[in-house]
Amino acid sequence: MHFTRRETLAMGAGAALLTVLPFRANAAVDDLIAEFTGGAELADAGVELTAPEIAENGNTVPIEVSAPGATAIMVLAAGNPTPPVATFNFGPLAASQSASTRIRLAGTQDVIAVAQLADGSFARQSKTVKVTIGGCGG
Amino acid sequence: MISRRDFLQVSMAASALVGASGFGNWSRLAAQQALTQDQLLQFETFGNVSLIHITDIHAQMKPIFFREPEINLGVGENKGEVPHVTGADFRRLFGIEDGSPSHYALTYNDFSSLARGYGKVGGLDRVATVVNAIRADRPDAILLDGGDTWHGSYTCLKTQGQDMVNVMNALKPDAMTFHWEFTLGSERVNEIVEGLPFAALGQNIFDAEWDEPAEMFKPYKFFERGGVKVAVIGQAFPYMPIANPGWMFPEYSFGIRDEHMQEMVDEVRGMGAELVVCLSHNGFDVDKKMAGIVKGIDVILSGHTHDALPEPVLVGETIIVASGSNGKFVSRVDLDVRDGRMMGFHHKLIPIFSDVITPDAQVSALIDEQRAPFKTELEEVIGQTDSLLYRRGNFNGSWDDLICDALLSEREADIAMSPGVRWGPSLLPGQDITREDIYNVTSMTYGKAYRSEMTGEFIKVILEDVADNIFNPDPYYQQGGDMVRIGGMAYRIDITKPQGERISDMTLIKSGEVLDPAKNYVVAGWASVNEGTEGPQIWDVVENHIRKEGTIRLEPNTSVEVVGA
Numbered sequence A: 001m002h003f004t005r006r007e008t009l010a011m012g013a014g015a016a017l018l019t020v021l022p023f024r025a026n027a028a029v030d031d032l033i034a035e036f037t038g039g040a041e042l043a044d045a046g047v048e049l050t051a052p053e054i055a056e057n058g059n060t061v062p063i064e065v066s067a068p069g070a071t072a073i074m075v076l077a078a079g080n081p082t083p084p085v086a087t088f089n090f091g092p093l094a095a096s097q098s099a100s101t102r103i104r105l106a107g108t109q110d111v112i113a114v115a116q117l118a119d120g121s122f123a124r125q126s127k128t129v130k131v132t133i134g135g136c137g138g
Numbered sequence B: 001m002i003s004r005r006d007f008l009q010v011s012m013a014a015s016a017l018v019g020a021s022g023f024g025n026w027s028r029l030a031a032q033q034a035l036t037q038d039q040l041l042q043f044e045t046f047g048n049v050s051l052i053h054i055t056d057i058h059a060q061m062k063p064i065f066f067r068e069p070e071i072n073l074g075v076g077e078n079k080g081e082v083p084h085v086t087g088a089d090f091r092r093l094f095g096i097e098d099g100s101p102s103h104y105a106l107t108y109n110d111f112s113s114l115a116r117g118y119g120k121v122g123g124l125d126r127v128a129t130v131v132n133a134i135r136a137d138r139p140d141a142i143l144l145d146g147g148d149t150w151h152g153s154y155t156c157l158k159t160q161g162q163d164m165v166n167v168m169n170a171l172k173p174d175a176m177t178f179h180w181e182f183t184l185g186s187e188r189v190n191e192i193v194e195g196l197p198f199a200a201l202g203q204n205i206f207d208a209e210w211d212e213p214a215e216m217f218k219p220y221k222f223f224e225r226g227g228v229k230v231a232v233i234g235q236a237f238p239y240m241p242i243a244n245p246g247w248m249f250p251e252y253s254f255g256i257r258d259e260h261m262q263e264m265v266d267e268v269r270g271m272g273a274e275l276v277v278c279l280s281h282n283g284f285d286v287d288k289k290m291a292g293i294v295k296g297i298d299v300i301l302s303g304h305t306h307d308a309l310p311e312p313v314l315v316g317e318t319i320i321v322a323s324g325s326n327g328k329f330v331s332r333v334d335l336d337v338r339d340g341r342m343m344g345f346h347h348k349l350i351p352i353f354s355d356v357i358t359p360d361a362q363v364s365a366l367i368d369e370q371r372a373p374f375k376t377e378l379e380e381v382i383g384q385t386d387s388l389l390y391r392r393g394n395f396n397g398s399w400d401d402l403i404c405d406a407l408l409s410e411r412e413a414d415i416a417m418s419p420g421v422r423w424g425p426s427l428l429p430g431q432d433i434t435r436e437d438i439y440n441v442t443s444m445t446y447g448k449a450y451r452s453e454m455t456g457e458f459i460k461v462i463l464e465d466v467a468d469n470i471f472n473p474d475p476y477y478q479q480g481g482d483m484v485r486i487g488g489m490a491y492r493i494d495i496t497k498p499q500g501e502r503i504s505d506m507t508l509i510k511s512g513e514v515l516d517p518a519k520n521y522v523v524a525g526w527a528s529v530n531e532g533t534e535g536p537q538i539w540d541v542v543e544n545h546i547r548k549e550g551t552i553r554l555e556p557n558t559s560v561e562v563v564g565a
Helices: A005-016 A027-037 B004-015 B028-033 B037-041 B087-094 B101-106 B111-118 B124-137 B154-158 B162-171 B180-184 B186-194 B258-270 B284-293 B361-379 B398-410 B435-442 B456-471 B538-549
Strands: A048-050 A061-066 A072-077 A084-089 A098-103 A109-116 A122-129 B049-054 B142-145 B220-225 B228-235 B275-280 B299-302 B313-315 B318-322 B329-338 B341-351 B381-385 B415-418 B432-434 B449-455 B485-487 B489-494 B503-508 B520-526 B560-563
Touching (some): A048 A122, A061 A109, A072 A098, B037 B124, B101 B111, B142 B275, B154 B162, B228 B258, B284 B299, B318 B341
Parallel strands (some): B299 B318, B415 B520
Antiparallel strands (some): B381 B432
């Protein structure tokens, strides 16, 4: 039997680009949050983070953050080599305190949103976004 | 409120089909004497609205055999919960007598002998008879198709789904949602959907570029039935671009999007909906979780995971109905809706016993018409089987063992991989294997059989990845389907562990050699979701293998050691 080299390589190349084991959050994330909040307590309620449970494409994952009345929302990708994604600042004339963007995720990890609320307190929400090889649907 | 009595009535409906003649003693005639079409359809019309649900037909227009799974493990909160109950435990749970028609229809034990007694199941001409009978009781019953309809057979592949569209249109569904349909490619899907005489629904089908609801697919549709305003919300398979090749439908994005589902429920309630039905292709465990999060859905008609349940499952005030696959079952749900809310229901999972239910002549003729141009190719006998060939099961099925054997020998590989899909009918020992049978378990628009070198480490990464898609304790991170089937290699899996720690003891079967993470192995597989995959079509690989073997004899597969079940 004869196989062309091209045929042999075709699938391997596509698959080998992906690494799928979960990435651990690095300590820098805690430091970044502390820097943003000045070490203040983080409430669970007050900020909404919308992200897919499983990314359709890890290179461009749509996320949305929203925190009524907030002055700023920081977004971190805890498992990326460079965790800071963006910090959205809202001035007093902002019609709504929400923002959406697309982010790149190096692998399965937590995406974290921290908001500074109107009263100066802070709130945090995180979501695990899975990045997977895929295949094998029922 | 829903009374316990309603549930009991439901559970008995299926098991009341008498099959009294003792165990293992079946002659075809004796078994079928106990069954009549009237018994199968017996139902006391209730309330003011009727729903008819069929799902995951996978293009099976003709009667088939279909063996239910022996292994279907639940994890986390779903451990030991339906639908993760099989065999004798399933029969005890639902009060099903051993050897009864329900035993044959719903569980795997003694499948070959019961199949000889009770005969084939399914056939869309039989389904048409059942649908028409329900419509005779309740002319404005709503027929809902849960998707995975335009995929899964030779004729469906060759006609790009047109055969199924033609036959389903004759059944006059009221709405449909989607999964494998999208593997026809978005252009073809758009072309068919534009011409559909019923609603194409999916609240979670979004435009990928703008992340906004896609124009082609509406989130919901209103029906005025029996004086009741009924809203049907569609939920397509959430993980289409991940589980299937996203490059075939790049314009679309999916996801569970339960917050958008809640918005839609609130929207239809605000518009006066008295009954909210979700036609879902989420899979059962995802539907169960969603029912606990989204408030205000009365009925979820659940598809994707191919579970057939004789009773609905109740989550809060939502009932979840699971109607099996491959045309084997139709669910009827009668609802009493008064004062803007669901006050009670009757439900019956109707097994389609092909020899008992008279086919609808018009639909029979229509099916034959679709098949006529391909008759010779469909019917060609490629070989015979001495073993029962089936697919369902979390870790392996004999059809996949055969496909993996074909890949190993025809593609000269160390290790074979076959996707853990749940479609594909069964063949009994002694049956011929025709070309149609091979396509029934392999046909797809991305069926090329690749051959590749992978390191031992990468093979483990793949197994860990797929295992997490099935055994992640949070259903929202599950994609449905089963474990990738492996030929040529044994392994151990602990389903209770987190991703990265489930798989161990990977060993080449032929040499007993433990896989070296750094060494390369030749792997043959099919159904890659990557664009540009090259190789022969899997059905040709399998056909060549069966021709050489002549008669297929398979030993029980013991290569996967399962821990934590």
